[in-house]
Amino acid sequence: xxxxxxxxxxxxxxxxxxxxxDKAQVYGILDEGFLCxxxxxxxxxxxxxxxxxxxxxxxxxxxxxxASRMLRTLHQGVDVCVTVTLVDAFVLARSGFHHxxxxxxxxxxxxxRQVTDREEKLNALRSFTNHIVPGRWDEVRPPTDQELKATTxxxxxxxxxxxxxxxxxxxxxxxxxxxxxxxxxxPVRTQMGEPLADGRVPDGIPAPDRERFRR
Amino acid sequence: xxxxxxxxxxxxxxxxxxxxxDKAQVYGILDEGFLCxxxxxxxxxxxxxxxxxxxxxxxxxxxxxxASRMLRTLHQGVDVCVTVTLVDAFVLARSGFHHxxxxxxxxxxxxxRQVTDREEKLNALRSFTNHIVPGRWDEVRPPTDQELKATTxxxxxxxxxxxxxxxxxxxxxxxxxxxxxxxxxxPVRTQMGEPLADGRVPDGIPAPDRERFRR
Numbered sequence: 001x002x003x004x005x006x007x008x009x010x011x012x013x014x015x016x017x018x019x020x021x022d023k024a025q026v027y028g029i030l031d032e033g034f035l036c037x038x039x040x041x042x043x044x045x046x047x048x049x050x051x052x053x054x055x056x057x058x059x060x061x062x063x064x065x066x067a068s069r070m071l072r073t074l075h076q077g078v079d080v081c082v083t084v085t086l087v088d089a090f091v092l093a094r095s096g097f098h099h100x101x102x103x104x105x106x107x108x109x110x111x112x113r114q115v116t117d118r119e120e121k122l123n124a125l126r127s128f129t130n131h132i133v134p135g136r137w138d139e140v141r142p143p144t145d146q147e148l149k150a151t152t153x154x155x156x157x158x159x160x161x162x163x164x165x166x167x168x169x170x171x172x173x174x175x176x177x178x179x180x181x182x183x184x185x186x187p188v189r190t191q192m193g194e195p196l197a198d199g200r201v202p203d204g205i206p207a208p209d210r211e212r213f214r215r
Numbered sequence: 216x217x218x219x220x221x222x223x224x225x226x227x228x229x230x231x232x233x234x235x236x237d238k239a240q241v242y243g244i245l246d247e248g249f250l251c252x253x254x255x256x257x258x259x260x261x262x263x264x265x266x267x268x269x270x271x272x273x274x275x276x277x278x279x280x281x282a283s284r285m286l287r288t289l290h291q292g293v294d295v296c297v298t299v300t301l302v303d304a305f306v307l308a309r310s311g312f313h314h315x316x317x318x319x320x321x322x323x324x325x326x327x328r329q330v331t332d333r334e335e336k337l338n339a340l341r342s343f344t345n346h347i348v349p350g351r352w353d354e355v356r357p358p359t360d361q362e363l364k365a366t367t368x369x370x371x372x373x374x375x376x377x378x379x380x381x382x383x384x385x386x387x388x389x390x391x392x393x394x395x396x397x398x399x400x401x402p403v404r405t406q407m408g409e410p411l412a413d414g415r416v417p418d419g420i421p422a423p424d425r426e427r428f429r430r
Contacts, residue, residue, distance in 0.1 A: 009260065014283055017379045032430045035316075037252035039263035045224065046261050048254035050320050068229055085251055085265035090407075092423070096344045096355050097362040101250075105265050133401075139355055140311050147312040150394030168295035169413035176356055182420045186348075186428065192305075197399040198384035206309070213224055214400065 009109055010162035020163035029104045029163055030055045030084055034132060036063060039081040053082070054127035059122040060108055060156045061115070068152055075109035082156060088117040089185040093170035094177070102185065108156055115153040124153045133208050219314070225377035226323055232274045235378035244319045244378055245270045245299055249347060253277060259429070271340035275323055275371045276339040277329070283367060292326035293317065297371060304400040308385035319380040327369040348423050371380040 004010070004021040012019030020026065024039040039046055053062045058082040060082060115121050125148075126137040143151075170183050195207035219225070219236040225236030227339035231376040235241065250270040253260055268277045275297060304317040330336045358366075376399075385398050 018392065027357050034305075037254075037263050037265075037298055037300070039252075039254040039261035039296070041256040041259060043262045044256060044259075045294050045324065046254035046256045046296045047265050047324075048252050048296045048322070049421065050252075050298060050318065051315060071333060077254050081254070081261045081263045083252055083265060084344050085250060085264040085284055086357055092351070092410075095355055096340055096361070097356070097358055099344055099351075099355075101267060103265065107230055107263070109260065109262075129314055132305050133307065133315070136307070136314075137311060140314075140396060141309055143310065143335070143392055147310070151312070161382040164337055169411075175387055178417075179356055179419055180420055182353055182410075182412065183423050184410055184412040184414050184416065184422070185384070186410045186423075189406050191404050193402030193404055195397075195399055195401045196308075197397065200392050201397050201399065202393075205395055207397050207399070210403075211310075214219060 004159075004161045007109075007160055009171060010107065010160055011160055012164050015164075015166075018164045018166055020165055021161075026056065026106055026158075026161055026163045029086060029106045030060065030158075031131075033084040033106075034062075035084055036082050036084045038061065040078055051054065052128060052132075053084070054124065056123060056127045056133040058158045058200070060158055061127060061153055062156070063110075063124070063128065063151055063153045070136075073114065077113060078154075080112045080156060082108040086190075088167065089183050089187050091166075091170050092183055093173045093181050094179050094181045096168055098165060098172050100170070102168070103168050104163065105185045107164045108158060109160040112154040112156050115155050118148070120155070121148060121153050123149070124155070125151065133212050134141070135212065136208070146154050219374075219376045221340070221377060222324075222375055225322065225375055226228060226324055227379050228336070230379075230381075231379055233379045235380055236376075240268060240332055241373075241376055241378045242356045244321045245275070246319075246346075247371075251275075251277065251297050251299045255293055267347075268345060269339065269346040270373070271338060271342045274375045275373055276342060276368055277327075277371070278339070278343065278366055278368045291301075291368075292328060295325065295371060298322045301405075302401050302403045303382065306400050307398055309387045309394050309396045309398045312347055313387050315381060315385070317381050317383070319378065321376065321378045323371055323373060324375040325371050327371050330368040330370050331397050333363070336363060336366070336368050337356055337368070340366065341369070348427050351423070351428065360374040 306315040
């Protein structure tokens with residue numbers, strides 16, 4: 001796999017050594033996350049809306065209310081920024097100034113396009129569901145034509161993309177290391193709890209195996 | 216405590232029953248989260264940047280690279296949207312169409328103002344640090360004048376604000392409940408791991424107690 005070419009808009013300028021353009025790493029972050037924040041402007045006012053997403057090949061798909069809000073005002077190609085952030089740790093330094101977070105984030109810029117092709121739409125919906133629980137799509141009742149029509153799916157090409165990450169411990173000023181202050185990292189983990197059936201599942205149908213959640 | 220007044224821009228239109236304007240609930244979400252996504256537009260192109268934040272009274276404070284990027288291009292009041300999202304569960308329905316997430320999110324609109332007053336800036340920095348580990352500010356080396364100067368802090372009044380939330384199990388179509396498909400929720404939790412010292416902490420200095428992380 002190759003790399004994304006930084007543009008004037010995706011070149012990481014602050015802490016340039018934290019910039020990542022390698023496709024495998026960028027896709028790894030996108031595939032590990034499940035929540036994105038979609039930014040778009042209406043009359044100069046930015047809006048940032050959280051929503052689910054899935055990657056399929058070199059396309060990022062979003063759907064649901066974020067898409068609706070955008071489409072309510074803008075029916076053409078929409079300039080958007082989609083950001084996915086994973087927080088890995090709090091970084092506690094010896095000074096307030098050097099406190100930080102370890103994180104991995106991906107920023108995707110581009111024009112969102114409404115998906116109208118039936119096969120592409122079905123593939124996107126399959127990706128959404130399987131992104132949360134691999135294989136789930138084949139276990140659920142397939143979508144009806146009416147549901148397909150009622151669902152807005154937007155695609156964003158993974159083209160103008162960059163990632164940024166910080167890892168490791170605190171970096172303190174030399175003279176502060178002698179201070180009697182604890183410093184290090186506190187890992188932050190996103191974990192799935194025990195599945196909880198909704199009370200109307202027929203007897204003998206097991207919950208999805210925990211292994212399938214990958215987290 | 217009272218409520219926020221919805222404006223044309225913060226009124227929740229899709230699933231209006233999910234809209235929350237109660238200040239206590241909104242502040243509860245802001246105080247539970249630790250990562251926000253800041254949206255701003257440059258020449259019509261939106262950018263969404265993840266960063267830490269803290270609330271102090273009716274002000275939301277952000278700092279670091281998001282502030283820098285904004286300030287690099289815009290030196291006056293900046294139209295921003297700051298969004299904080301907590302994911303509580305995956306909602307697995309009997310159809311792909313009714314899959315969802317349980318979440319609580321807050322959207323803040325307004326103009327960010329650069330904090331120049333020394334006392335307000337110190338208070339904001341204290342809030343950032345104590346937001347991650349309550350009481351931490353009093354344990355670390357205080358900021359120098361140089362560090363204060365090097366830190367950009369932006370304040371956003373908590374004025375035009377709304378929250379949105381979903382809770383509960385899947386809501387399936389009546390005829391789907393008979394299907395032999397597991398459905399329910401899978402809780403999603405953000406949890407802190409064991410603190411890991413950076414190897415240069417003097418003997419006898421304990422790590423912050425796990426209780427202090429509130430997660």
